[in-house]
Amino acid sequence: MSYESEKQVAIQAALAAARLCQRVHQEIVPQAIEKNDRSPVTVADFGSQAVICHTIAAAFPNDPIVGEEDAAVLRQPDMATCLQQVTHYVQSEIPDATPEAVVSWIDRGNGGIGSRYWTLDPIDGTKGFLRQDQYAVAIALIENSDVKVGVLACPALPIDLSQPTQDHGVLFVAVRGQGAAMMPLQGGEPKPIHVSTAEQADRLRFVESVESGHGNHDLQDAVAKAVGIQASSIRMDSQAKYGAVAQGEAALYLRLPSPKSPNYREKIWDHAAGVLIVEEAGGKVTDMHGAPLKFSLGSTLEANQGVVVSNGSIHEGVLQVLREQLTTSIGR
Numbered sequence: 001m002s003y004e005s006e007k008q009v010a011i012q013a014a015l016a017a018a019r020l021c022q023r024v025h026q027e028i029v030p031q032a033i034e035k036n037d038r039s040p041v042t043v044a045d046f047g048s049q050a051v052i053c054h055t056i057a058a059a060f061p062n063d064p065i066v067g068e069e070d071a072a073v074l075r076q077p078d079m080a081t082c083l084q085q086v087t088h089y090v091q092s093e094i095p096d097a098t099p100e101a102v103v104s105w106i107d108r109g110n111g112g113i114g115s116r117y118w119t120l121d122p123i124d125g126t127k128g129f130l131r132q133d134q135y136a137v138a139i140a141l142i143e144n145s146d147v148k149v150g151v152l153a154c155p156a157l158p159i160d161l162s163q164p165t166q167d168h169g170v171l172f173v174a175v176r177g178q179g180a181a182m183m184p185l186q187g188g189e190p191k192p193i194h195v196s197t198a199e200q201a202d203r204l205r206f207v208e209s210v211e212s213g214h215g216n217h218d219l220q221d222a223v224a225k226a227v228g229i230q231a232s233s234i235r236m237d238s239q240a241k242y243g244a245v246a247q248g249e250a251a252l253y254l255r256l257p258s259p260k261s262p263n264y265r266e267k268i269w270d271h272a273a274g275v276l277i278v279e280e281a282g283g284k285v286t287d288m289h290g291a292p293l294k295f296s297l298g299s300t301l302e303a304n305q306g307v308v309v310s311n312g313s314i315h316e317g318v319l320q321v322l323r324e325q326l327t328t329s330i331g332r
């Protein structure tokens with residue numbers, strides 16, 4: 001299958017959602033609403049999920065969608081002003097949107113996984129978005145546990161990572177078996193992307209989360225050093241990290257379980273799009289034990305622990321170091 005229409009729909013949805021997020025930043029200082037797990041959500045997360053679900057459901061009405069957010073909080077009477085604000089931003093993309101339609105579109109994204117389903121993260125890296133730092137709109141199509149289409153819109157990512165003060169806004173797109181490409185969010189020719197090669201020593205850098213609670217920075221640092229990475233890490237919010245590996249700017253992205261939440265299970269929408277983009281750029285993604293990420297078990301990667309994303313050539317070395325580190329720490 002070529003997945004051409006799925007790719008085009010995912011691109012249109014991601015572009016509309018990214019415009020909405022940028023408009024929110026231009027017009028207001030978004031406030032964080034605290035969710036039950038104490039993580040933040042904003043009007044832009046809700047608006048982005050509404051626009052994406054509306055776009056996907058219009059094109060593929062029978063496909064389930066598994067998104068991060070739900071509209072329960074927006075349905076509360078004391079949240080009417082917030083829902084009005086979300087509706088205002090959704091109307092910038094879908095002019096006839098009403099508050100009732102907006103909550104129903106958001107909840108269209110609370111489907112269950114099936115043999116074919118979409119997963120989306122309306123804003124991946126909400127903390128980064130609130131800090132005016134990196135964030136991504138992430139959309140993926142999964143069939144039989146295999147990611148077939150992955151799109152990441154990164155509005156704050158420099159088009160050329162070596163020129164951080166120049167133009168921003170990057171769209172990454174991949175279809176299984178067709179390679180990965182990046183293009184300016186504003187439009188332009190897609191450029192095929194490739195991970196770094198073993199010979200590109202200047203690109204032997206690693207990326208990791210900004211938030212210390214989303215990984216294990218000490219262990220990540222030790223593993224990177226053990227495989228010969230001398231430079232300190234580039235800390236970046238969101239799946240923009242997958243983009244950095246896919247375009248060869250970094251050779252490794254490590255996400256090892258945080259000592260603060262050792263039993264945390266990764267969410268499918270935090271990885272699906274990024275995984276395909278890196279794999280189609282020639283890289284490799286597994287969990288910290290070397291197992292492939294399993295997208296068929298529910299909204300979390302139940303069977304996996306930690307995530308290792310690399311250019312491929314250093315992957316086995318990283319897993320070997322992790323095996324040694326884990327044996328040492330268990331034997332202590």
Ligand SMILES: Nc1ncnc2c1ncn2[C@@H]1O[C@H](COP(=O)(O)OS(=O)(=O)O)[C@@H](OP(=O)(O)O)[C@H]1O
Pocket residue numbers: 039068121123124125126127128208209210211212213214215236237238239258261264267270
């Ligand atoms: N304990 C723990 N461990 C690992 N991951 C966690 C944890 N808690 C939250 N999350 C998820 O992290 C997502 C954002 O992480 P990022 O690495 O993209 O950004 S960051 O630099 O860490 O902020 C973030 O995604 P968003 O909620 O979409 O921003 C969360 O789903």
Ligand SMILES: [Mg+2]
Pocket residue numbers: 039040068126
């Ligand atoms: Mg979140």
Ligand SMILES: [Mg+2]
Pocket residue numbers: 121123124125269270
């Ligand atoms: Mg996320």
Ligand SMILES: [Mg+2]
Pocket residue numbers: 045068121122123124125126
């Ligand atoms: Mg999110």
